[in-house]
Amino acid sequence: MAAVATCGGDAGSAGSAVATASKSNVTSFQRRGPRVSGTNDSGPRLVSITGTRPSVRNGQLLVSTGLPALDQLLGGGLAVGTVLLIEEDKYNIYSSLLFKYFLAEGIVNGHTLLVASANEDPANILQELPAPLLDDNCKKEFDEDVYNHKTPESNIKMKIAWRYQLLPKMEQIGPVSSSRFGHYYDASKRIPQELIEASKWHGFFLPEKISSTLKVEPCSLTHGYIKLLQFIQNIICEEGFDGSNPQKKQKNILRIGIQNLGSPLWGDDICCTENGDSSHSLTKFLYVLRGLLRTSLSACIITMPTHLIQNKAFIAHVTNLSDVVVGLESFIGSERETNPLYKDYHGLIHIRQIPRLNNLFCDESDVKDLGFKLKRKLFTIECITKWSSYSLQSQKYFLSHHLQRKFSIKEPYFKELHTLKKIY
C-alpha cells in the first residue's frame, strides 16, 4: 500500500525489527513496514495477519470493530493492543449488539476469542452472534440500499441544494467479500453453527470460575477481577500472543470481550454506592489489563454500565485509563423518542475519546452529532444534523418541475434531487 510505504523513512528498519521480535521486544505498537517482497530481503518474510490492516496515518496495526461505520469514525479501525470501552445504553440493547458484532468479526476473520461475562454463559453468547452477510446472498438488497442512499457524485456541482454537497459521506455501502476488512452482519439471523465450531474461543463465566469460598484474603482487587486477569494472562502466554513462542506458524489476534464490567455481578460495588470501598478495584483492573494488551497481539472490547455509576469523577478516571471510549444513548423510554428531529434514529452515539497513538494528534471526525439506527438488519451510523426544512419538502418538487420547464434544465440533475429528498 503506497500510503504505508510513505509513512516513515525508517519503515524498513522497523520492519526488520518486528520480524526478529523477541519476547521483550514485542509490543503491538511497532510500526509494521510494508510487506517485504521477494526482491527486498532485508529480513525474514513478514506475514500479515488476517483481518488486520495498517493504519494510513501511523502504520499502527488495526482490526475491525465489526461495524464499518464505527471503524471509519475511529480512524480506520481499533488499534491492536488497545481497549474499546462502550458506555452502555440504559437497557443494554445496542451495546450488547456492538459487543456481538466485535466477536462475530473475530470469528469471520479467524481470530481467537476470549469472552468473559458474569451473567451469561459465553457459549450462549456465541450462539447469539449475528450472521455475516457475505457476497452472493444479499447483493440484491445492497443494490436497493445503494439506490436509496445514493449521495450525489461529488463532481456534480449543486446549484440549488449546494449545502448537501458539504455533508460528509458516512459509509460506503457496497458488496461484501469475506476478505474485506470490515463485514456487515444481519442482526436478525444467527451465525451458522459451523462457523462457531471452526473458531477457537475461550470462555470465562464468573460463577464457574470462583467457587463460593468464604475465606478470601483481602486483596487490592475484587476476587472476580483477579481471576479474570489471571485467565487472560494464561491464555496470552500459552498461546503465544505475546510473541513468546516464535516457532508458531501463523500469528493471530486475540479478541477479548468483557461484558458488563463493573456491574454488581462482578462483585464490585461501584454501581451501587457513591463511594464504594473497593472503588479502585476497577481502575486497577483496567490498568493491568491495558498493560497485558500492550505487550500482546490482542484487542479488547468492554461494555460498562456507566449510567449506573453515580460518581462522575470515577467515570473520568475510567475514560482516562481506556483508549477508545464510545457512549451509546438509546431513545427508548425517553422523551426523545417522540422528538421529530430524531424520528429516524434509535439513539445517539458519542465518540468520547480517541487515543493519540504514536502521534501528536488523532483523527477526530468533524461530525459530532451522530445517531445510529438498526434498519433493515443493518446497524448504521449517520450524522443527525440536517439542513432540510421539513415543511418545504413538497415545495421542492414544485420548484424543480417549474425550473425544469422554464429553464430547460437537464433531467439527470433533478433525479439526483429526487433521491436526496428520500434521505434528508
Add this chain to the structure above:
Amino acid sequence: MFLELNNLLNTTPERAEQGKLTLLCDAKTDGSFLVHHFLSFYLKANCKVCFVALIQSFSHYNIVGQKLGVNLTMARERGQLVFLEGLKSAVDVFFQAQEKPHPLQFLREANAGNLKPLFEFVREALKPVDSGEAGWTYPVLLVDDLSVLLSLGLGAVAVLDFIHYCRATVCWELKGNVVVLVHDSGDVEDEENDILLNGLSHQSHLILRAEGLATGFCRDVHGQLRILWRRPLQSTSQRDQSLTYQYKIQDRSVSFFAKGMSPAVL
C-alpha cells in the same frame, strides 16, 4: 521540542533554568504534546532524564520522539534516559510476587499505599554517577501523568508527599528540574484531583495549561495554552506573568498564535 514553544517560554536547551518545578495540566483536551516537548527538550539539553511513563508504552514515546528529533532507544542505551514503563511493570508486579520493593508496589496493596518505592527508584536513577565519564548537565524527572496514580487508589496527600520528596532531591539537592502532568477534571467534582492540582500549582515555577476551546471542537484551533510564570518561594511584589495562546497541532510540530489569529481565519 517545538521551537515556537521555546520562543514563547523564552528558553533554549542550552540556557534552561535549573531547580524548577513545571506543572502541565490539561482540561477538556489532551496535553500530552507538552510532555513530548519537554522530553525532547531535556534530551537535547544533554540532561539525565528519568521518565516515569504511566499511561503509554515506550514505543509510543519513541515514535513521537523520532518525529521531534530525539532517539529514545539510543538515549536509553547510553544511559541518558531511565524509563519506567508503567504498563509493563504493572503486569510484572501484579502477577509475580517481588522480592525487593517494586516502584509500583502499591498495586498489590489493599489499602491506600504510599509512593516510597517509586521515590527510591527515582533517586536511584538520578543520583550522580561518580565515575564522571558521562557528563550529563543536570537531572530531570518527568512524570506522565499523576492523575493515574490517583485513579489507582493513592490519596492526593501521598502523591503530594512523593512530589515533595522528589523536589527536595532533584530540584534542591541535585539542582535539576521536575516536570509533571496532571489532568484537570473541570466541572466534574473530583476532590482528590483538585487537592493535588491546587497543591502543585502553589509549588510550581511554571504552569502550562492546555485547555479545549470553550465553544467546542474546531479543526483549525485545537486548543488554548495558558502560560503562567510564578515565584513560589519569594514574596511576590510583582504580579505573576501570564500569557495565553491558541495552538494547532500538526504532524511534527505545534504552531502557536494569538487568540483569534488562526491562519484559517485570517
